[in-house]
Amino acid sequence: MNNRLEGKTVIVTGAAGGIGEVLCVKLAERGMNVVLTGRRKEALEAVAAKVEQVGGKACVCAGDLADIGFLDELLARSESVFGGVDVLINNAGLSHRCSVEEMMPELFESIMRVNVQAPYFLCQKAVPYLRTSDFATIINIGSVVSHKGYPLQSVYAASKHALLGFSKSLANEVFQENIRVHVISPGSVFTDMIASVRPDLSPEGMILPEDMAEIVLFYLDHRHTNAVIDEIEVHRVTKEPFA
Numbered sequence: 360m361n362n363r364l365e366g367k368t369v370i371v372t373g374a375a376g377g378i379g380e381v382l383c384v385k386l387a388e389r390g391m392n393v394v395l396t397g398r399r400k401e402a403l404e405a406v407a408a409k410v411e412q413v414g415g416k417a418c419v420c421a422g423d424l425a426d427i428g429f430l431d432e433l434l435a436r437s438e439s440v441f442g443g444v445d446v447l448i449n450n451a452g453l454s455h456r457c458s459v460e461e462m463m464p465e466l467f468e469s470i471m472r473v474n475v476q477a478p479y480f481l482c483q484k485a486v487p488y489l490r491t492s493d494f495a496t497i498i499n500i501g502s503v504v505s506h507k508g509y510p511l512q513s514v515y516a517a518s519k520h521a522l523l524g525f526s527k528s529l530a531n532e533v534f535q536e537n538i539r540v541h542v543i544s545p546g547s548v549f550t551d552m553i554a555s556v557r558p559d560l561s562p563e564g565m566i567l568p569e570d571m572a573e574i575v576l577f578y579l580d581h582r583h584t585n586a587v588i589d590e591i592e593v594h595r596v597t598k599e600p601f602a
């Protein structure tokens with residue numbers, strides 16, 4: 360296969376573990392330069408070492424995505440180290456399991472900042488860089504709760520609905536400039552997050568982070584086709600289909 364990903368630069372948020380970690384390694388295996396971000400510098404450096412082990416180039420830029428000033432720093436690092444950005448994957452996310460009555464305003468705000476404000480302004484700030492790329496792609500990681508409202512996940516659901524709405528609007532603002540905006544909306548993925556949000560679920564049959572990486576690669580491998588898939592909804596094998 361002609362590997363069009365070779366030498367392209369991807370920013371992955373939430374790169375220190377879970378889905379983000381696997382994304383970084385799989386994209387590096389395909390020759391992409393990877394900018395890794397998250398708050399935990401040491402954990403990011405451990406993932407960067409894995410990226411380098413598979414022959415990729417890595418740049419760690421640790422910081423808090425809730426801080427809008429940090430988003431400028433992140434893009435500036437990507438430009439100074441790799442000359443720009445071709446693909447932005449908004450993967451970082453926060454969730455919390457509690458009832459509407461228990462939710463505290465501070466927690467509400469921190470979830471909204473990471474799940475909505477950060478991708479919104481990172482996309483805003485990335486668009487000028489993406490305009491100069493022949494591979495310009497944004498992939499926002501939504502959730503099955505982008506479409507549904509499960510109990511005890513109200514702020515998480517509100518944030519992922521917002522991310523989907525934002526993605527639809529942005530996609531329509533930029534598609535004529537050849538910038539693609541996609542969403543992946545998964546059900547339960549086997550990471551630390553699901554253990555805290557759905558302790559009732561058995562890990563058996565959950566989507567794996569590697570499956571998520573395959574879907575991201577599907578989008579990127581089809582970057583130059585005329586057939587565009589805006590959103591991919593994906594559920595665990597143990598969940599009833601079309602539910």
Ligand SMILES: NC(=O)c1ccc[n+]([C@@H]2O[C@H](COP(=O)([O-])OP(=O)(O)OC[C@H]3O[C@@H](n4cnc5c(N)ncnc54)[C@H](OP(=O)(O)O)[C@@H]3O)[C@@H](O)[C@H]2O)c1
Binds near residue numbers: 400
């Ligand atoms: N696991 C699931 O079942 C599932 C299902 C549907 C959708 N998703 C979505 O998939 C994405 C990845 O989730 P995951 O399952 O891989 O969870 P995870 O392992 O908890 O990863 C989330 C990442 O977000 C980063 N993050 C959180 N707050 C941050 C902040 N303020 N600044 C910078 N980074 C921050 C964390 O890094 P640091 O701690 O280093 O900051 C962490 O690496 C999320 O958007 C999640 O909503 C997950």
